[in-house]
Each structure stands twice: as C-alpha cells, then as structure tokens.
Amino acid sequence: LIRLIRAGCKHKHKHTLIKLSPSVGAAAVNMSTLLVNRPQYSWLRELGLSEDNDGVYNGSWGGQGQVVTSYCPANNEPIARVRPATMAEYEETVQKAQEAWKVWADVPAPKRGEVVRQIGDALRGKIKALGSLVSLEMGKIYVEGVGEVQEYVDVCDYAVGLSRMIGGPILPSESEFRLRPGHALIEQWNPVGLVGVITAFNFPVAVYGWNNAIALICGNVCLWKGAPTTPLTSVAVTRIVAEVLERNHLPGAICSMTCGGADIGTAMAKDERVGLLSFTGSTQVGKQVAMMVQERFGRQLLELGGNNAIIVFEDADLNLVVPSAVFASVGTAGQRCTTTRRLMLHESVHDDVVERIAKAYKQIRIGDPWDPSTLYGPLHTKQAVQQYLAAIEQAKQQGGTLVCGGKIMDRPGNYVEPTIITGLPHDAPIVHTETFVPILYVLKFKTEDEAFAWNNEVKQGLSSSIFTKDMGRVFRWLGPKGSDCGIVNVNIPTSGAEIGGAFGGEKHTGGGRESGSDSWKQYMRRSTCTINYSKDLPLAQGIKFE
Structure with missing residues (x-):
C-alpha cells in the first residue's frame, strides 16, 4: 500500500453486547447455499467448521440457543450456522470454569507459560486458514486477517517470558529502623479467578488473544463471548485452544466460550463470579457495561471508541x-x-x-x-x-x-x-x-x-x-x-x-490497557503482607500496649 501511494505522490511531482445485528438471522438457510459446502471454501473444514456449529464450549461442546447464520460481508452470502448459548448453558459454563480454575491456579506459572506457548504454536499451524476465516467473516483483507492471528501468536510468545517474571517486591519494613524488628513486608500477586472477555467484530481473534494469553499465565481462567456477527471465528479459535488443553490433560473449561447476544453479555457484566470483565466495543455500550460492573463493585477493562x-x-x-x-x-x-x-x-x-x-x-x-x-x-x-x-x-x-x-x-x-x-x-x-x-x-x-x-x-x-x-x-x-x-x-x-507497550486510551475510550508493559496487573489482585518472624509484638507507630 505504501509503495502504491508513494508512486502516486511521485506522479504528482511529475466496528455487541446489547443487540444482535440484523445481518445475523435465525431464518432457515438452504444448506446448498452455505459457503462452507462449496469446494473453494474447503479449508473451513480444516478449522472444524460445518453447516451447523456448536456455540458453547466448557470442556464439552453444546449450544441450545436460537440458531444464527453468519454472513460474508463481501457478498452477503451465508457461510454457516451457529447455535449460541442459552442462559442455562451460560450458568453451567461459569460453574465449570470455576471448577477448572481450582486446577489451573495450582499449576506453576512457568508451566502455565508452556501451555500458552503451545497455544501460540497451534495457532501458527492454522494461521492461513484462520486468517482466511477472519477475512471471510469480518471482511478485512486476507493479509490483515493473517496479521491478526499473528498478533495472538506474538502475545503468546510475550506471555511465555512474562510467566517467569510476574511477582511483587520485598519492601523495606519499619524493622529497618528498629521500630518493628523481626518483620518482613512483601507484595503478593494472585489471580482474580474468572476473566470474562467480550470482543468486537473488527478484531475477532487478536483482542481475545491479548486478554487470554496474559490472563492465563497470571493463573486465571477465561470465558469468551465474541461478537454476534463473527461467531464462526470464535468457534474456530476455541477449537484450536481446546485441543492444546486436552493434550495437556487440563480441563477444557479453562478457556470457555459462549456465543450469544444481549442476554449473555449482560449476564457476564452482572455476574459477581467474573473477577474481571474485559469489554471491547463502542463507548455507548461500554457505558452500560461499566454501570453494571460498577454496581457490583467489579473490576473492568474497557477498550472503547477512538476519534x-x-x-x-x-x-x-x-x-x-x-x-x-x-x-x-x-x-x-x-x-x-x-x-x-x-x-x-x-x-x-x-x-x-x-x-x-x-x-x-x-x-x-x-x-x-x-x-x-x-x-x-x-x-x-x-x-x-x-x-x-x-x-x-x-x-x-x-x-x-x-x-x-x-x-x-x-x-x-x-x-x-x-x-x-x-x-x-x-x-x-x-x-x-x-x-x-x-x-x-x-x-x-x-x-x-x-x-x-x-x-x-x-x-x-x-x-x-x-x-x-x-x-x-x-x-x-x-x-x-x-x-x-x-x-x-x-x-x-x-x-x-x-x-x-500497553494498548488503550483515556476519557471515553475507557481507560483500559491490554497486552504489554505492566498491564498484567489488571488480571491479578494485590496483597500487602507483613510477616512477624520474631517472638515479640512491636506495634506500628511505636505504640505501647501493656
């Protein structure tokens, strides 16, 4: 593109949480018209996609919601269908994710990093097919689709190194001044538990990857709701990640997914079991999300509009x-x-x-x-x-x-x-x-x-x-x-x-930060810990209590 534009210069001198899009309908579509059944799109089968696809994953696949059809923006032809989650399936998925967290939290951080490395490698192996799906379902050009998958791969590599580096400092205690001898002061970081990730249509792979890779090495499990208009991409990515978890004999619910619309998104925002909700989308919807999360004093990461x-x-x-x-x-x-x-x-x-x-x-x-x-x-x-x-x-x-x-x-x-x-x-x-x-x-x-x-x-x-x-x-x-x-x-x-570098913005952009720098801290909770290893009990501020 830059070469083309420069050539022109030389010549001169010489985007849901709240509602489903109408382009995603539940109306019956003839199987023979689906792009997934056409020979030129046979690579969709490589990603595990078929005419009808389960839109729920929590260690096993399901989906009993009203069927939606995904359409190709380049010609408005139907690609394939997806069965999203019901509210009952959402509840089951959250419960399974909580159980999976008990296993994942006990895995040492470097081992968690190794699993994330394998996820990155698995994505590398499917990068052309997955990039093609992003192009087909979202509408961005093929090279951008592949580049978006590469971003998930890259942040996996970043997270692998980070898995051996996260931690808090040992701080100078007042014991240094003989006010509280025999005391140590440390900062301890622990996972928040369940991280909910709601992503937008324009980056249906990368935004989940930025959150998922960092959240995992911090010891969290993830529940993903992708955009209603890109459900096939959500399904395909989840299948790749699920295979890695299975090979490592880990619960699949560590990386859960529930396709859906307003009911699922609202449930995630209001659910006190969701330790952090990461939402990417419009400022208008982000305000609604923020109010619902704040009402329960929850933690949120908002990536909203830009002008x-x-x-x-x-x-x-x-x-x-x-x-x-x-x-x-x-x-x-x-x-x-x-x-x-x-x-x-x-x-x-x-x-x-x-x-x-x-x-x-x-x-x-x-x-x-x-x-x-x-x-x-x-x-x-x-x-x-x-x-x-x-x-x-x-x-x-x-x-x-x-x-x-x-x-x-x-x-x-x-x-x-x-x-x-x-x-x-x-x-x-x-x-x-x-x-x-x-x-x-x-x-x-x-x-x-x-x-x-x-x-x-x-x-x-x-x-x-x-x-x-x-x-x-x-x-x-x-x-x-x-x-x-x-x-x-x-x-x-x-x-x-x-x-x-941390990605995000200020004001109505939401204030969130994803990916690099110290953004990992958003996915963890911090504890200040004082340890008395003496036989005495000196009080702070030199107070004498006898």
Missing part, C-alpha cells in the same frame, strides 16, 4: 505523511478503533496534502478481501453502510465539502467508497462523532497550541500522532500539555500497536 487525529506541521516530511494518512484512514475500511478520522493540516501545506491524498485514494485497489491484490474490502454489515451515508449527509449539512468518495459501490456486498471531506469547523458535531466507517475529516489549523487543543477537545482519547522535525515540539506533544491520548505517536500513523 483519532494526525497533525501535520509545516516542517513535516510529506513523503511520510501521505502514506501514513491514507493507510490509517482506509485500512480495514475505517473499522479500526485506531483509524485516523481527523487529519489536521497546517495552513501552509493543507492544499498540497489534500491533493496528494485524494490522488492516492483513487488508486486504492478495492475488491474481494481474500484476493491478495486487494487493499480495501467491505464494511462489516449493512447497518454500517447506512451509518456511512448518514454521516456524509450530516457532514454536508454542517458545511463540509466532499473531495472524493461518498457513494455506495455498485457491486455485491457492503462496499462504500473511501471518503475525504474538507471545510468543516474543528468543533462540528459530526467531527466529534466516531463513525466507524472510512470517512476522513480534513481540518486546517494555524498554530501548535490550536492543533494540540483540537486533538484533545473530543471525548475520546485513544490514539494520536504528529508529523514534524521540531524536537522541541515533539517533547511538548509527549508532555503534560500535549496529547491526552493513551497512544501518542510521532511521524507514524495512529493505527497499529506493538505488544510490548
């Missing part, structure tokens, strides 16, 4: 800016939480950059997501297409000018044109709204203070980036008066993250 900005200053290297802005705004058809939605350009480079990006947009190869030459695939659902059209109409009403795009594409599936809109004020309501579609709002600014303020004025605080050669500006951007986001970049796009 991310790239700021381009007058001294920026435009050969870096153009491919970065295009990749970050149209990648995954604008359906990443880290997608660039606001492009802020200094007035001296505004017209030049808009012209270059518009040319690059027109060269993007749009097509079937599993075609290796495709760079841009469909939106995930028909509802997303309607949201796209509604956002464009609002932008026009609020003063925006359509530079390119703005239409539904005349082909099967949920395809829309990647769109650029200029001329809107920085505080226009639509600019402050995260629409999970490929629309880029271009804003013109004059000063550094103005640009930094515009970056921070939206309610979300996930990812942000500036392009500049001014080192003073770089450190002002990274400092207390700079970006208020959880991800603060320089001369790279807003999208993408490395597993070694």
Whole structure:
C-alpha cells in the first residue's frame, strides 16, 4: 500500500453486547447455499467448521440457543450456522470454569507459560486458514486477517517470558529502623479467578488473544463471548485452544466460550463470579457495561471508541505523511478503533496534502478481501453502510465539502467508497462523532497550541500522532500539555500497536490497557503482607500496649 501511494505522490511531482445485528438471522438457510459446502471454501473444514456449529464450549461442546447464520460481508452470502448459548448453558459454563480454575491456579506459572506457548504454536499451524476465516467473516483483507492471528501468536510468545517474571517486591519494613524488628513486608500477586472477555467484530481473534494469553499465565481462567456477527471465528479459535488443553490433560473449561447476544453479555457484566470483565466495543455500550460492573463493585477493562487525529506541521516530511494518512484512514475500511478520522493540516501545506491524498485514494485497489491484490474490502454489515451515508449527509449539512468518495459501490456486498471531506469547523458535531466507517475529516489549523487543543477537545482519547522535525515540539506533544491520548505517536500513523507497550486510551475510550508493559496487573489482585518472624509484638507507630 505504501509503495502504491508513494508512486502516486511521485506522479504528482511529475466496528455487541446489547443487540444482535440484523445481518445475523435465525431464518432457515438452504444448506446448498452455505459457503462452507462449496469446494473453494474447503479449508473451513480444516478449522472444524460445518453447516451447523456448536456455540458453547466448557470442556464439552453444546449450544441450545436460537440458531444464527453468519454472513460474508463481501457478498452477503451465508457461510454457516451457529447455535449460541442459552442462559442455562451460560450458568453451567461459569460453574465449570470455576471448577477448572481450582486446577489451573495450582499449576506453576512457568508451566502455565508452556501451555500458552503451545497455544501460540497451534495457532501458527492454522494461521492461513484462520486468517482466511477472519477475512471471510469480518471482511478485512486476507493479509490483515493473517496479521491478526499473528498478533495472538506474538502475545503468546510475550506471555511465555512474562510467566517467569510476574511477582511483587520485598519492601523495606519499619524493622529497618528498629521500630518493628523481626518483620518482613512483601507484595503478593494472585489471580482474580474468572476473566470474562467480550470482543468486537473488527478484531475477532487478536483482542481475545491479548486478554487470554496474559490472563492465563497470571493463573486465571477465561470465558469468551465474541461478537454476534463473527461467531464462526470464535468457534474456530476455541477449537484450536481446546485441543492444546486436552493434550495437556487440563480441563477444557479453562478457556470457555459462549456465543450469544444481549442476554449473555449482560449476564457476564452482572455476574459477581467474573473477577474481571474485559469489554471491547463502542463507548455507548461500554457505558452500560461499566454501570453494571460498577454496581457490583467489579473490576473492568474497557477498550472503547477512538476519534483519532494526525497533525501535520509545516516542517513535516510529506513523503511520510501521505502514506501514513491514507493507510490509517482506509485500512480495514475505517473499522479500526485506531483509524485516523481527523487529519489536521497546517495552513501552509493543507492544499498540497489534500491533493496528494485524494490522488492516492483513487488508486486504492478495492475488491474481494481474500484476493491478495486487494487493499480495501467491505464494511462489516449493512447497518454500517447506512451509518456511512448518514454521516456524509450530516457532514454536508454542517458545511463540509466532499473531495472524493461518498457513494455506495455498485457491486455485491457492503462496499462504500473511501471518503475525504474538507471545510468543516474543528468543533462540528459530526467531527466529534466516531463513525466507524472510512470517512476522513480534513481540518486546517494555524498554530501548535490550536492543533494540540483540537486533538484533545473530543471525548475520546485513544490514539494520536504528529508529523514534524521540531524536537522541541515533539517533547511538548509527549508532555503534560500535549496529547491526552493513551497512544501518542510521532511521524507514524495512529493505527497499529506493538505488544510490548500497553494498548488503550483515556476519557471515553475507557481507560483500559491490554497486552504489554505492566498491564498484567489488571488480571491479578494485590496483597500487602507483613510477616512477624520474631517472638515479640512491636506495634506500628511505636505504640505501647501493656
């Protein structure tokens, strides 16, 4: 993609917890029409998928809920069917997970790491088929689907090393000052028990992997509810993980799964047996989750919306800016939480950059997501297409000018044109709204203070980036008066993250952190422990009690 965009530059010089999507229906579908039965999709069988698939796993497979059909966003044809969980099956799964935890918690952390390593290897062995399924069911291009599975593999590798490193310090006790001689002070970390993981459609493998691998080495068991529109991916991943647990003679309920909709998600949020609930999704639904978890004083990890900005200053290297802005705004058809939605350009480079990006947009190869030459695939659902059209109409009403795009594409599936809109004020309501579609709002600014303020004025605080050669500006951007986001970049796009750094954001993004750094602490509870190994009982603060 970057090579293609740069070529264009040279030429110039010369997204559920609350409800099921209507695209997932329970209506009867003829078996002969299912993609799983067509020869070109025989690799689905390699993943253990068939016409009808169990959507519950707790050591054994089941599913007695109302059947749902999964559809391919590229053509809206049915792939296969899934039987999700009933509330009775959810209850049974939680009970089995609790029993499995009693076994898993006694496994030494390095051994837990070895099991996670095997999960990573098993995923490696199925990476092409699983990546193809992500592409088929979610709609992202094949290379992104494979890359998403690779993220789960990578975080497994990271977790293996972490399994030998987690732990608390031995702290200086007042015994050092002879106030409490014969005492030791230590910090002990223990698992929270059952970790519930609710993931979104746009990363149906990676987000579970970020949580699952770290939670496991910390000594927790997991209960996963994937998005209602990507149930086949949830089933396929769980089958791979279950085989590893079985080979190690461990309870399958260590990594449980319940496909479902509002009833299952709400039950997880309200369930006091869920020690930590990790939720990835929209800010609107995240608020509902937060209230339900907080009502029971539970622990939560929220990864919600992003309204991310790239700021381009007058001294920026435009050969870096153009491919970065295009990749970050149209990648995954604008359906990443880290997608660039606001492009802020200094007035001296505004017209030049808009012209270059518009040319690059027109060269993007749009097509079937599993075609290796495709760079841009469909939106995930028909509802997303309607949201796209509604956002464009609002932008026009609020003063925006359509530079390119703005239409539904005349082909099967949920395809829309990647769109650029200029001329809107920085505080226009639509600019402050995260629409999970490929629309880029271009804003013109004059000063550094103005640009930094515009970056921070939206309610979300996930990812942000500036392009500049001014080192003073770089450190002002990274400092207390700079970006208020959880991800603060320089001369790279807003999208993408490395597993070694904690991923997440501030404000309405939820405040959660996943993957690297010290995010493992969220999956554990901390105890401060004082041990008296003397024969006396000296009291704190020198108090004498006789």
